[in-house]
Amino acid sequence: MKIPKRIAATVINSLKGGVVPRIGLPYITVGRKTEIDALLHDVEIIAEGGASFRFIMGKYGSGKSFLLQSVRNYVMDKNFVVADADLSPERRLQGTRGQGLATYKELIRNLSTKTKPEGGALTLILDRWISSVQSEVMAQGDFDEGSPAFARAVEKRIYAVMSSLNEMVHGFDFAKLLSIYYRAYLDGDDESKAKVVKWFRGEYVNKTEARSELGVNIVISDDDWYEYIKLFAAFLKQAGYAGMLVLIDELVNIYKIPQSITRQYNYEKILTMYNDTLQGRAKYLGIILCGTPQCIEDTRRGVYSYEALRSRLQEGRFGRDELKDVLAPVIKLSPLTYEELLVLTEKLTEIHGVLFDYEPKLTQEDLVTFIKIEFGRIGADSRITPREVIRDFIELLDILYQNPTADVKQILGSDEFSFAKTELEETSEAFEFEI
Secondary structure (H helix, E strand, O other): OOOOHHHHHHHHHHHHOOOOOOOOHHHOOOOOHHHHHHHHHHHHHHHOOOEEEEEEEOOOOOOHHHHHHHHHHHHHHOOEEEEEEEOEOOEOOOOOOOHHHHHHHHHHHOOEOOOOOOOOOHHHHHHHHHHHHHHHHHHHOOOOOOOHHHHHHHHHHHHHHHHOOOOOOOHHHHHHHHHHHHHHHHHOOHHHHHHHHHHHOOOOOOHHHHHHHHOOOOOOOOOOHHHHHHHHHHHHHHOOOOEEEEEEEOOHHHHOOOOHHHHHHHHHHHHHHHHHHHOOOOOOEEEEEEEOHHHHHOOOOOHHHOHHHHHHHOOOOOOEOOEOOOOOOEEEOOOOOHHHHHHHHHHHHHHHHHHHOOOOOOOHHHHHHHHHHHOOOOOHHHHOOHHHHHHHHHHHHHHHHHOOOOOHHHHHHOHHHHOOHHHHHHHHHHOOOOO
């Protein structure tokens, strides 16, 4: 495997720490083909002016974040802008003390493009928009760059983009701020540009401050932040991007809210987003929410406790584990197969060898034995997750690398690792691998 050491280090260290690496995913991607294909079909619809809304449901460590990151990397390569955020006690979808606005701020802070995948791309997007308009105008007409005719042509194109937003909720103010930014860009006024960016990031505390610095009588709030996400999606299309994808993880933090009324307000916000995307009121926008089965399906505190959502999202009578419907609003992640995990361990073995400059001595027979041991635990068939398997396997690789004389079969056969040899012997017949 040809993989740069920098990427190999990120992959190994991230996985060992239980988090998904932001780079290097193609080197370790296995399985999830049907789920990825379904999400990429949504991406095609978004690029054509539609919208989509999905839940990804799976246990902790089942691969939700991995799937999100894989889709994130793919759509950025397709000229999408991605905004992602994890919910927390301080970040919700709706709140009375800035929790909804905090989520918006996190999304805009993490705004990413292909050329700036680490986030913080808002200023780059705005500058690129103005620069691209100038380039288009120059290419379509015989202008001198500094001439009044060129400036008028550019301004006409800029205002055409802004006028297309006026019909949307808060579109007039959004367009006005774009106009201020454009004027500041022409004048080289970095201070005014910074103020507009500050407003778009939701950092103005009140209307008085915004009015005194920018002349606008509105600020982004807990109640209306989602309207500005829709505005951004429409603007980004006009600015030359394919669309916008919003990724929100850790939905369990809404499930944990102790006050039922507060939870209901958050679920009501989800319903608004769901209806907007499916009924055509949002364009060039995709939204994916991730959560555990409990935080979605629990009818007492979860998403399904809100009847309007439960009736829309609950699985029909024909779905079952072996015939799952990945085109439904809720995608349920099934466990990776034994064969897929075997392929994953092969990839990790190669990456580990590249990172530490050694020739791995693990054979495929050793890898099969490792997988058998992992699934030999009591209840492993239903409870074990890729995160646990990966953590154990990287630990094994680290031990073997640091102890070159250690015997692989002895480590795998020890009681401490195999959890009970009798269980392994009883279950080994259930695993059939081609070696």
